[in-house]
Amino acid sequence: MPHLSFNRDAATQLGPVRGRFASRAASLTALLIGSTALTAVSPVLISPARAGTPVWIGTVSSDWFINGNWNPSGVPNAADAVTIDTTSPNAAVINGGAAAAASLVVGLGVGGTLQVLQGGSLSATTTEIGSATGIHGAITVDGVGSALSAGTLAAGMDGIGQLTVSNGGQVSSSGGAYLGYYGGSSGTASVDGAGSTWINTGVLTVGNAGTGALTITNGGLVTSTGAINIGNSIGASGRVLVDGAGSSLGLTSNANLTIGGAGNGTLTITNGGAVADVNGFVGTAVGATGSVVVDGVGSSWMTANAFFLGYSGRGTLTITNGGTVVSAAAAIGGTIGGSGGSAVIDGIGSSWTVNTLFVGMNTLGSLAIMHGGSLTNINMGIGQGSGSNGSVTVDGAGSSWTNLVNISIGDQGTGSLTIANGGTVSANGQLWIARLAGSIGNLNIGAAPGSVAVAPGSLTAATVQFGAGTGAINFNHTSSNYLFSPDIVGNGAVSQLSGTTILTGNDTYTGPTTISGGSLWVNGTIASSTTSVNTGGTLGGTGIVGDTTVNGGILAPGNNSIGTLTVAGNLVLTTAATYMVEVSGASASKTVVSGSAQLAGTLVVNMTGRVATTTTYVIATSSNTTGTFSSISISNPADARNARVTQSGNNELLTLDPGLLSPSLPGFANINQKNVAAGIDNALLAGGSMTSGFNKLFNATGQNLLNGLTQASGEVATGAQQGTFNAMGQFLNAMLDPFFGGRNDSGAPAGGVSHYAEGGAATRTNAGRDAYAAIDKARAGETFAQRWSVWAAGYGGAQTTDGNAVIGSNTTTSRIAGVAAGADYQLSPNTLVGFALGGGGTSFGVANGLGSGSSDLFQAGVYARHTMGNAYVAGALAYGWQDVTTDRTVTIAGVDHLRARFDANALSGRLEGGYRYATPWMGITPYAAAQFTTLYLPRYGEQAISGANTFALNYAGRDVTAARGELGLRADRSYALETALLTLRGRAAWAHDVNPDRAISATFQTLPGASFVVNGAAQAHNAALLTGAAELKWLNGWSAAATFEGEFSSVTRSYAGKGIARYQW
Secondary structure, eight states: OOOOOOOBTTBOOSSOOOOOSSOHHHHHHHHHHHHHHHHHSOGGGSOOOOOSOOEEOOSSOSBTTOGGGEESSSOOOTTOEEEEOOOSSOOEEEESSEEEEEEEEEOSSSOEEEEEETTOEEEEEEEEESOSTTOEEEEEEESTTOEEEOSEEEESSSSEEEEEEETTOEEEESSOEEESOSTTOEEEEEEESTTOEEEESSOEEESSSSEEEEEEETTOEEEESSOEEESOSTTOEEEEEEESTTOEEEEOSSOEEEESSSSEEEEEEETTOEEEEEEEEESOSTTOEEEEEEESTTOEEEEEEEEEESSSSEEEEEEETTOEEEEEEEEESOSSTTOEEEEEEESTTOEEEEEEEEESSSSEEEEEEETTOEEEEEEEEESOSTTOEEEEEEESTTOEEEESSOEEESSSSEEEEEEETTOEEEEEEEEEESOSTTOEEEEEEESOTTSOOBOBOEEEEEEEEEOSSEEEEEEEBOOSSEEEOSEEESSOEEEEEESEEEEOSBOOOOSOEEEOSEEEEESSEETTSOEEEOTTEEEEESSEEOSEEESSSEEEEBSSSSOEEEESSOEEEOTTOEEEEEEETTEEOEEEESSEEEEOSEEEEEESSOOOSOEEEEEEEOSEEEEOOSEEEESOTTTEEEEEEEEETTEEEEEEEEOOSGGGSOTTOOHHHHHHHHHHHHHHHTTOOOOGGGHHHHHOOHHHHHHHHHHHTOGGGGHHHHHHHHHHHHHHHHHHOTTSTTTTOOSSOOOOOOTTSOOSHHHHHHHHHHHHHHHHGGGTTOSSOOOEEEEEEEEEEEEEEOOOTTTTOOOEEEEEEEEEEEEEEEEETTEEEEEEEEEEEEEEEETTTTEEEEEEEEEEEEEEEEEETTEEEEEEEEEEEEEEEEEEEEOSSSOEEEEEEEEEEEEEEEEEEEEOEEOSSOEEEEEEEEEEEEEEEOOEEEEEEESOOTTOEEEOOEEEEEEEEEEEEEEEEEEEOSSEEEEEEEEEEEEEESOOOOEEEEEETTSTTOEEEEEOOOOOSEEEEEEEEEEEEETTSEEEEEEEEEEEOSSEEEEEEEEEEEEEO
16 A cells, blocks of 8 residues: 555644545445445345445454455455444454455444454554544454554544554554554554564654553563654654563664654653663654653663753653663753753662763753662763753762763853762763863852752762863862862862861862861862952861961861961961961961961960960961961860960960869869869969879860769768767767666656556556565665676667768768777766777768778777756766778779778767656656767878879868757656566657768879868758667666667668666676
């Protein structure tokens, strides 16, 4: 069949010519005649005479090869123009066998379908599916061996056409194929399954002027020797999907693959599908749009020569989820204004391999590599042609662009390359920026100027070469130590906007260097560039810079450390400038200026180590220095103070005195910590020199500093005081305790009912007297016979006193254990005197690992008691001697075990008076007492048992007196046993301490003059005293007693017990 013109309404359409076997009117007339005949005549009566235009009526069955299914009756042959326009009563089916037609129309006035099954075949020179407007037609070729040789094929000529090839079916179209030929039409084709093929030897157009869709799935194959057009004409829309492993679309000649010729075209390759062509155009004509998506592992698009994204229209390419694209060359951004293209390589495994790539060929082009995508090419131009504008972004960890030769950013047009968030770019050759005159090129590390800074990516290149255009490198990132090592040459600008950038190359570029934010550390050389440091920017490093003006930023030689920066030219510090020098110990950073230096602004001394003694540093040198700094500040007053600047010859000198510790204390420091810091400061102010170990305190901050001061305070020395007071108090109580040995026998005994007495009023009144009479009946007539008694006692106890967060004291625990023995002599029935000796030991500890101690003690005392009827008065005086040892470990500058050993003396006294009331139930004795203990502490010092003695202390001698008064009530009740008298006693009292504080003065041995007062855990002023006791007194003169005592206050919990045995004669 000849190529005939597919003309419509005298408007020339893209594509081949269309032939009609008869006019559209003649076909419709034949169809109507056939329908009328069907309604009037039985199919077997239809005349066998052939009119050359058989129409399917399906009267007998669905079998193509039954004469009665056609009007006129008879199976069509290769010379007939066949029309299928009904599915009722039966749709047409070629079920095996070979059929032929000169032309085939499926769906002309009503709609029709044709199935080719079971190895059947049909050949025609032209095939139309859905020929008339709004009319549906469908052809299905299903099964191995089933075939359609369609000649020139149009699915959706004016109507709605559908071609389905499945399960190994085969379609061939030798004169070209069209899906959606005329405007308003819709044509679809599906090639599904392994072995299913559509071989086209002409042009394949999906969406010629209407809407077309081609789906290739599950191993289907479509090939074309002619061009493949998707979205061919203005207003057309074409979609192609190649989905699944083995599914493929390919061009087998040098013809082009066009996606969006003059309309809208999309190509989607997913799940391992493949497309291969020689040349590709995406968004070809003005106003056209084209889109290609390559999605999934194994999905690929291979172009043997080159493809264009946005040739004269708009084109996009998306490679994602492991898809791959390979091409010999590619251009993103087309030929005329308004056109443009963009490409995205997104995800791990997603890749594009291309020899030569232009982004912004002549118009707009962009490329984004993200989330681990990769691009590999040989040569690259961004903003290639005059008037073009291209941009490339490599963003994200794992995202990479590998260039085997050169990269040009702004070759003749405008180009930009942004490397961010861990993306990497490498060029084995040069990276050009603004290569030719009139071009503009920008290399952005992190983000472009004006955008929010992000993490940088990395660039590997031997040289970054500025060309004859306007080029710039912009560092706008968030890294604190970004290293940029390529050499920078040519005439271009470098801008530091955010982050810290370190230049290490031998840079010879001659454009300006501007620092407006972040820090630029020059550890190589930029001597040929003029540098300006603006507000918010910092220039530092140990390399060489050219003429430098600090307008409002910071000049800080070194890399945040001690170092020397060289200015090969002149240096100007304006009044808004800051000059920051690092100082550590005996070293300081400095700037060496080969020309003149004009000084102004603020000098900031950034201390990174402590100044041990008054030290002078050279902080700048020049051939001629003018001006001076208007103010000086020190970053850490703990390291240095009293900064002053002088000039000597060509040198600018800075002199510092050792710093003080107190200014570094946090606002929540406690009193002890402040005292220690002030003591150290006082020594320094007096000219003292510290050992190196103290620097650990000065270098510490916050809680670490406070913990160090607490360790250094030596609070454990205060623990010996409370242990001594407790031990002396127990000894006094053992001598004077009225509970024992008849010392409370003032007046009549208490009344009460014993376990052996009868009840009744008389018994309750006289039971106590009778009990004493029973015990003493053998001596009822004696007057004053017993004069001596001896006794022995053992006692022990423990006390915990809470620390005070404001004062800085820590919880202290003390324990005592001792024995005492004494003798009484009854001078008269009312007066008793005696003496006692004792010995024992104490131990104490301070919480939070601040140390512990112990002591051995000896005690001696005298006492006396006198009764006056029911009243009594008693007093005692005691002396104590102690051998005290303290241990503590300091870990401020190592591990130092410090020990002190010393002797101390104590003197104690107690005076008590009371009046006993006898009641029918018990004896009640209100009493008052006063007690004191004075501890005579000598001067003593610590020694280092291991480690160093850096923080060893000398403690000042001190006399510490603890005085207290008591008001209380004692009670007793006696019970007569068969051979003894049992007496139960109790006490409740209020005690008031006059001096509850526990403090001591100390001085560091290695820093004379560093004296301070450290406060230990203090007692409360007021406490409650509780006592319970039991005594057994036998007729033979022996008695024994036991007592348990408690002392309680808001900060103290004390428990003690003692036992006494006594013999009287």
